[in-house]
Amino acid sequence: MDxxxxxxxxxxxxxxxxxxxWEANGMFAASEDPKKPAYAIVIPPPNVTGVLHMGHxxxxxxQDILCRYRRLCGDNVxxxxxxxxxxxxxxxxxERSLTAQGVDRHQLGREKFVEKVWxxxxxxxxxxxxxxxxLGASCDWERERFTMDEGLSxxxxxxxxxxxxxxxxxxxxxxxxxxxxxxxxxxxxxxxHEAHDGNLYxxxxxxxxxxxxPVVATTRPETMLGDTAVxxxxxxxxxxxxxxxQLMLPLTNxxxxxICDTYVDRKFGTGALKVTPAHDPNDFEIGRxxxxxxxxxxxxxxxxxxxxxxxxxxxxxxxxxxVLKDLESxxxxxxxxxxxxxxxxxxxxHTVVEPNxxxxxxxxTKLLAEKALEAVKSGQTxxxxxxxxxxxxxxxxxxxxxxxxxxxxxxxxIPAWTCAQCxxxxxxxxxxxxxxxxxxxxxxxxxxxxxxxxxxxxxxFSTMGWPDDxxxxxxxxxxxxxxxxxxxxxxxxARMMMMGLRFMDQVPFHDVYIHALVRDENGKKMSKSTGNVxxxxxxxxxxxTDALRFTLTAFAAQGRDIKLSEKRIEGYRNFINKLWNxxxxxxxxxxxxxxAAAFSDLxxxxxxILDRLKTVxxxxxxxxxxxxxxxxxxxxxHFVWHEFCDWYLEFIKPALYGNKGDDQQxxxxxxxxxxxxxxxxxxxxxxxxxxxxxxxxxxxAQGSIMRATFPFLEARLFPIGFDPxxxxxxxxVMAVINAIRNIRGEMGISPSQALKVLIQSGDEKTRHLLAQxxxxxYNLARLxxxxxxxxxxxxxxxxxxxxxxxxxxxxxxxIIDFDxxxxxxxxxxxxINGELEKLDKKLANPGFVNQAKPEVVDKTKEQRQEYAxxxxxxxxxxxxxxxxxxG
RNA sequence: AGGCGCGUAGCUCAGUUGGCAGAGCGCUACCUCGACACGGUAGAAGUCGUUGGUUCAAGUCCAAUCGCGCCUACCA
Numbered sequence: 001m002d003x004x005x006x007x008x009x010x011x012x013x014x015x016x017x018x019x020x021x022w023e024a025n026g027m028f029a030a031s032e033d034p035k036k037p038a039y040a041i042v043i044p045p046p047n048v049t050g051v052l053h054m055g056h057x058x059x060x061x062x063q064d065i066l067c068r069y070r071r072l073c074g075d076n077v078x079x080x081x082x083x084x085x086x087x088x089x090x091x092x093x094x095e096r097s098l099t100a101q102g103v104d105r106h107q108l109g110r111e112k113f114v115e116k117v118w119x120x121x122x123x124x125x126x127x128x129x130x131x132x133x134x135l136g137a138s139c140d141w142e143r144e145r146f147t148m149d150e151g152l153s154x155x156x157x158x159x160x161x162x163x164x165x166x167x168x169x170x171x172x173x174x175x176x177x178x179x180x181x182x183x184x185x186x187x188x189x190x191x192x193h194e195a196h197d198g199n200l201y202x203x204x205x206x207x208x209x210x211x212x213x214p215v216v217a218t219t220r221p222e223t224m225l226g227d228t229a230v231x232x233x234x235x236x237x238x239x240x241x242x243x244x245x246q247l248m249l250p251l252t253n254x255x256x257x258x259i260c261d262t263y264v265d266r267k268f269g270t271g272a273l274k275v276t277p278a279h280d281p282n283d284f285e286i287g288r289x290x291x292x293x294x295x296x297x298x299x300x301x302x303x304x305x306x307x308x309x310x311x312x313x314x315x316x317x318x319x320x321x322x323v324l325k326d327l328e329s330x331x332x333x334x335x336x337x338x339x340x341x342x343x344x345x346x347x348x349x350h351t352v353v354e355p356n357x358x359x360x361x362x363x364x365t366k367l368l369a370e371k372a373l374e375a376v377k378s379g380q381t382x383x384x385x386x387x388x389x390x391x392x393x394x395x396x397x398x399x400x401x402x403x404x405x406x407x408x409x410x411x412x413x414i415p416a417w418t419c420a421q422c423x424x425x426x427x428x429x430x431x432x433x434x435x436x437x438x439x440x441x442x443x444x445x446x447x448x449x450x451x452x453x454x455x456x457x458x459x460x461f462s463t464m465g466w467p468d469d470x471x472x473x474x475x476x477x478x479x480x481x482x483x484x485x486x487x488x489x490x491x492x493x494a495r496m497m498m499m500g501l502r503f504m505d506q507v508p509f510h511d512v513y514i515h516a517l518v519r520d521e522n523g524k525k526m527s528k529s530t531g532n533v534x535x536x537x538x539x540x541x542x543x544x545t546d547a548l549r550f551t552l553t554a555f556a557a558q559g560r561d562i563k564l565s566e567k568r569i570e571g572y573r574n575f576i577n578k579l580w581n582x583x584x585x586x587x588x589x590x591x592x593x594x595x596a597a598a599f600s601d602l603x604x605x606x607x608x609i610l611d612r613l614k615t616v617x618x619x620x621x622x623x624x625x626x627x628x629x630x631x632x633x634x635x636x637x638h639f640v641w642h643e644f645c646d647w648y649l650e651f652i653k654p655a656l657y658g659n660k661g662d663d664q665q666x667x668x669x670x671x672x673x674x675x676x677x678x679x680x681x682x683x684x685x686x687x688x689x690x691x692x693x694x695x696x697x698x699x700x701a702q703g704s705i706m707r708a709t710f711p712f713l714e715a716r717l718f719p720i721g722f723d724p725x726x727x728x729x730x731x732x733v734m735a736v737i738n739a740i741r742n743i744r745g746e747m748g749i750s751p752s753q754a755l756k757v758l759i760q761s762g763d764e765k766t767r768h769l770l771a772q773x774x775x776x777x778y779n780l781a782r783l784x785x786x787x788x789x790x791x792x793x794x795x796x797x798x799x800x801x802x803x804x805x806x807x808x809x810x811x812x813x814x815i816i817d818f819d820x821x822x823x824x825x826x827x828x829x830x831x832i833n834g835e836l837e838k839l840d841k842k843l844a845n846p847g848f849v850n851q852a853k854p855e856v857v858d859k860t861k862e863q864r865q866e867y868a869x870x871x872x873x874x875x876x877x878x879x880x881x882x883x884x885x886x887g
Numbered sequence: 888a889g890g891c892g893c894g895u896a897g898c899u900c901a902g903u904u905g906g907c908a909g910a911g912c913g914c915u916a917c918c919u920c921g922a923c924a925c926g927g928u929a930g931a932a933g934u935c936g937u938u939g940g941u942u943c944a945a946g947u948c949c950a951a952u953c954g955c956g957c958c959u960a961c962c963a
Binding site for chain 2: 263
């Protein structure tokens with residue numbers, strides 16, 4: 001075989017080679033040339049600790065498709081890459097590795113520990129980037145950023161200081177979600193609520209020096225040690241007598257008052273609510289209103305504090321058991337009922353979160369959210385698919401202040417200093433020399449760091465050099481689209497909207513495309529903490545990157561989650577191999593550049609495939625422009641396999657082999673070259689590697705396919721244009737071939753048995769057309785003889801098929817027994833009768849005839865007519881067969 | 888508790904304005920015909936979760952219902 005391509009496509013070496021080539025030749029680089037239309041995407045920065053999972057793979061593939069597509073369209077594309085320092089996650093990873101070496105971070109101290117994290121980042125931090133490259137990501141790597149690098153840290157400080165000065169950042173003592181394992185505050189979003197089968201404990205609080213007392217209900221009995229009141233609804237008659245009374249707090253020697261508050265729900269539990277201001281968000285509010293003390297009985301480490309008296313030092317859940325036991329022996333545990341309720345867990349380490357009182361920094365979000373809300377409502381930013389806008393609105397409308405301080409060491413340390421002398425708080429870009437209030441030089445920086453999402457919120461402009469006024473910002477902000485999963489719509493997208501509008505005065509992106517989440521077989525989110533990930537790298541090794549990319553793209557229908565099936569990846573791997581072999585076949589015939597060739601002497605298949613090419617080009621363009629990735633993949637898949645390969649290549653084989661003369665051969669070569677050339681470009685955004693490899697071997701293709709021009713924009717295809725006649729005519733030719741093949745298949749006639757066929761048609765155009773394309777039918781249906789006549793005498797021993805206005809008669813004498821044909825015809829007739837019955841019913845309905853759109857009625861009538869004719873033809877032949885059988 | 892989504896061929900999933908149900912894999916039969924067995928040709932296979940409604944016409948719109956899943960939430 002003298003082909004320049006191997007028989008099977010081998011992705012491994014090809015992918016590595018081309019990626020290196022692209023990178024080395026600056027193919028991914030954006031220019032700052034303002035003349036070309038700008039197209040920008042900022043990557044959702046993966047965690048430095050990240051390991052590539054299917055979620056990334058999908059996310060990266062879709063962005064890469066858009067970027068490659070826009071480059072082919074002639075845009076100046078900036079795909080800004082980078083990674084996120086991922087505060088808690090990274091600190092946990094490094095801490096774990098230190099623990100393995102027997103080192104505790106507290107022994108090490110903050111400075112040394114942070115150094116260790118930087119070391120870790122240097123060693124392992126590029127792992128995720130290398131994996132993105134394996135996916136073919138065409139990011140402008142020269143511009144890679146990191147949320148903790150110098151420039152971004154400067155942006156973070158600047159934003160913090162400005163927001164503080166504008167009164168949008170404040171510090172306060174509030175109840176927050178506390179993870180006792182990570183030893184840090186968590187934002188509301190960072191708490192995962194899970195249904196939990198617990199108990200509701202009913203406890204009697206005796207009236208001090210009196211009889212009886214209210215019974216309160218709680219799911220967390222250990223918190224009672226921190227109770228400072230029992231609240232009842234002021235109008236709850238059951239408790240009127242208790243108003244103003246003091247109660248004996250069990251297991252302690254404290255008394256607490258009964259207070260009235262309308263917050264209490266009379267219908268819940270006993271209608272009496274124990275109030276623990278330090279350990280429950282609602283109780284905190286009630287405590288504030290009633291000026292209650294708020295003793296903290298559970299420490300930050302999850303152990304009971306001195307406030308818990310004799311329970312001091314007990315772990316919180318051990319304390320719960322002890323408290324219950326003591327209450328029971330005191331006879332105060334009135335009732336225990338099973339109770340299912342939501343329990344908050346840390347999203348990083350899954351420890352049960354404790355509401356805890358502490359001093360934290362907050363962003364006042366209301367004002368920022370209003371602007372961000374307005375930007376979407378007014379259409380400055382469009383969320384796709386649209387259904388997510390509702391979620392966005394709801395979140396923005398009910399937004400709560402954002403707790404941004406974290407009690408960890410890895411992250412942007414808050415630029416705030418406290419004067420040890422006078423407690424003055426100074427917020428500034430740099431550490432001040434002296435306290436402006438008392439002139440002391442003893443200033444201590446706030447030990448907390450900022451929530452990771454604080455720096456991520458600035459990503460679209462901080463990566464482009466803000467706060468400096470850079471050419472990059474001018475050129476590429478606002479970015480064109482943000483591509484991300486819905487799981488971080490609030491964490492990230494909403495906050496970028498708020499910060500972008502605040503500091504750039506413009507939305508950060510025109511479009512937000514929310515893609516599916518890749519889930520595991522149980523519909524659970526794939527995440528490394530759950531350990532249910534399927535490694536894309538394994539898939540790439542086995543099937544190649546292009547196969548994985550094509551699969552994800554084909555799966556990426558809007559609005560549905562993805563459950564990945566390896567079988568399907570295999571199917572698309574086969575597609576890539578099919579493309580490869582189509583190219584391989586083509587190269588056996590194309591030896592030179594046909595780019596300049598004028599199309600003349602086109603055969604029907606030539607005209608047809610050019611029409612189809614143009615149509616599918618339009619479809620792919622539309623689909624990509626509106627983020628319907630699966631449609632783009634599906635359309636081009638069908639075109640390549642079932643039109644180009646199955647039909648076109650088969651049709652032109654005789655011409656290519658020179659059996660039809662030089663002119664036909666040349667025109668087939670021109671068209672073949674053109675179709676292959678354009679198809680490669682259409683496919684390149686989805687499967688960059690195999691297309692580049694084939695392109696490289698295509699005679700006349702200049703340079704890298706990455707520098708090609710998307711075919712829709714190329715005028716040289718337009719003169720050929722759409723060709724509805726060709727499509728109509730080909731449809732008939734293909735129908736005739738299909739009909740004969742069907743007879744062959746159904747009758748069990750061997751493919752090697754050439755058939756003698758007679759086609760009769762009363763329609764002159766049909767006869768002419770079929771006569772013109774006789775040879776195609778001859779070849780593809782494998783005939784020994786084909787005669788085309790107007791309606792005439794019908795030979796007896798034939799099998800019958802109908803294609804549009806053509807009656808196809810296949811001579812069966814000596815080939816097949818007629819029982820089979822009789823059975824086949826009967827089957828066809830029954831099927832058609834079923835259809836006819838439906839259509840007749842429809843047409844007999846006056847409502848339909850009068851009210852349906854005329855074209856629909858006409859179409860139905862036409863159809864009925866066709867079916868009827870077809871049935872009659874079959875019926876005639878059935879009779880004939882029967883008479884042969886009888887005779 | 889509220890909001891959202893899903894239920895279509897054995898499996899995994901498409902189906903943009905209502906107008907003859909599709910793909911991939913699997914399955915059946917036949918086929919090594921000068922690209923490809925990771926292939927070719929033909930075929931079987933769905934009461935589109937259930938019920939009711941709107942309409943001449945419903946997988947598609949409306950209501951209810953069952954079964955899943957997700958997100959948001961301060962009911963102890």
